[in-house]
Amino acid sequence: MGDKKILEKLRKSNSETEVDQIAKYLLEISELIIKDYQQNKLKLPKNSENKIRNVLIEEYLIKKKSDYGISYWFDSEVPENWNKKEEKYDGRVDIRVLLPGFPEYPKYYFIECKRIDGEKYLNNQYVEKGINRFIIQKYSSRYGENIMWGFVIQKIDITQNVNLIQDIQNKHSNEYLHGKFCFVDKKNTSQRYKSVYNIQSKKLKLWHIFSDFSDIVE
Numbered sequence: 001m002g003d004k005k006i007l008e009k010l011r012k013s014n015s016e017t018e019v020d021q022i023a024k025y026l027l028e029i030s031e032l033i034i035k036d037y038q039q040n041k042l043k044l045p046k047n048s049e050n051k052i053r054n055v056l057i058e059e060y061l062i063k064k065k066s067d068y069g070i071s072y073w074f075d076s077e078v079p080e081n082w083n084k085k086e087e088k089y090d091g092r093v094d095i096r097v098l099l100p101g102f103p104e105y106p107k108y109y110f111i112e113c114k115r116i117d118g119e120k121y122l123n124n125q126y127v128e129k130g131i132n133r134f135i136i137q138k139y140s141s142r143y144g145e146n147i148m149w150g151f152v153i154q155k156i157d158i159t160q161n162v163n164l165i166q167d168i169q170n171k172h173s174n175e176y177l178h179g180k181f182c183f184v185d186k187k188n189t190s191q192r193y194k195s196v197y198n199i200q201s202k203k204l205k206l207w208h209i210f211s212d213f214s215d216i217v218e
Contacts (some may be wrong), residue, residue: 019057019146019207020162020184022072023120023209024109026211027135027186027187027192027209027211028142028217029056031187031189033056033059035138042099042216043216043217044213044216044218045218046217048207049114049115052151052213053113054092057075057095066130072098072191073097073126074096074097074098076094076096077092078079078095078108078110079091080093080138088109091133091139094113094149095110095112096108097110097199098107107143107149109145110139110140112133112147113138114149114150114151116152116153116161117148117152117153118154120164123161124168126148127165127168127177131174131195131206135176135204136174141204144202145204145206146206147206148208149208151211153213154214155212155215156214161175162181162193165181166181172210179195180196181208189212190211191209192208193211195208
C-alpha cells in the first residue's frame with residue numbers, strides 16, 4: 001500500500017495552509033474516484049451536480065480521509081448567512097469543511113461545486129453562481145480563502161476553458177469580480193489554479209480545482 005507515501009505528500013509543511021491541504025486532498029480524491037470507477041465500470045450522473053457531489057462526500061471525502069492524514073469533517077448543503085430581517089438564510093453552500101479543535105466558534109472553509117463542459121452556459125454559471133457568490137459575500141470567507149470545484153463532464157482542454165472563464169469574469173459589470181487565474185499544479189488529469197480578488201478593503205483568495213470526470217460520467 002502507498003498510504004505512507006500519501007501521508008508524507010499531504011503532511012503540512014510550515015508554509016502550507018489548511019486550504020492548501022484541503023485542495024491537495026481534492027486532487028487526490030479526484031484521481032482516486034476516476035481510477036475506481038474505471039476499474040469497476042461505474043458511472044456518475046452527467047447531468048446532476050448534486051449527485052456527483054454527494055458521491056464524492058459520502059464515498060470518498062469522508063471514508064478515505066484517514067488514509068490521507070485528514071482530520072477535517074465534510075458536510076453538504078449547509079445554510080449560510082442568516083438574514084434576520086427576512087428570517088431566512090441567504091445562501092446554501094455545496095460543501096463545508098469543518099476543522100477540529102474549535103468547539104465554541106467552529107472554523108470552516110467552503111467548497112462550491114459546478115459542472116463544466118466547455119460551453120458558455122456552464123462557464124457563466126461557474127462565474128455568476130459560483131465565484132460571484134463569494135465576491136458579494138452571499139457565502140462568507142472568514143479566513144480570506146475558499147475553494148471552487150469544477151466537475152469536468154466533457155472532454156475539453158481545461159487550460160483553454162480556464163481562460164474562457166477568466167474572460168467571462170473580467171467582462172462582468174462587478175469590478176470586484178475581475179481577476180487572473182494562476183496555474184498552481186496538477187495531478188494527472190486534474191488541475192489547480194488560484195485567483196485573488198480585492199473586495200473593498202479585503203483580499204479574497206479562491207482555489208479552483210478542475211477534475212476531469214469526462215470518462216466516468218453518462
